[in-house]
Amino acid sequence: MLLRKEMAKSEIEQALKGKGDFVQIDSLGRLLKEPIAFDTRKFVFLKLATLYEKAKMFNDSAKMYGNAAEISLPFAEKIKHYMKETELYAKTGAFDRVENAMKKAMAQANSREREEIKISVKMLYKEQAKTCEAELRRNQATRFYEKILEMRIPEQERRETGEKLLELYKRLGKLREYQVLEKSMQKP
16 A cells, blocks of 8 residues: 555554565655655654664664654653664764764753753763673774763763773774873873
């Protein structure tokens, strides 16, 4: 069944039922080219985002979450979608895009929510670094730990992150970076 612009969300869901992920992606992509209702457009963005994420197409998924956030009205919903965009860009290691998505989320947030966003991004970086280490992608792990060190974090956490980074630098043979970090960690 072909998706049409006048279809309701439930009709779109029914039409996509039983279809493969890439057929669904193609159909929903075609539907987005049509002038469709606002809430239907947001539904399609979110549906595409989940399909892309399932297919491990994190960049495309992040873009769809960003698009959904742009047209969402409640601030909490905007923040939620921007944070999902942030998470997906982190999985690709696109730090400039992570920063952009994080800034968009913070622009919608109050001061308490901003702190929560910063903590979430730090935790996200830590998770990604651990994943990279487990998959022996040490160079990528160093990038996440370096990003954590750029953030304002407590001294104990800074020291722990620095120690992990020193170990990775050593394993990768990055002696210059190792020496610079070691020297900076010795300062009182």
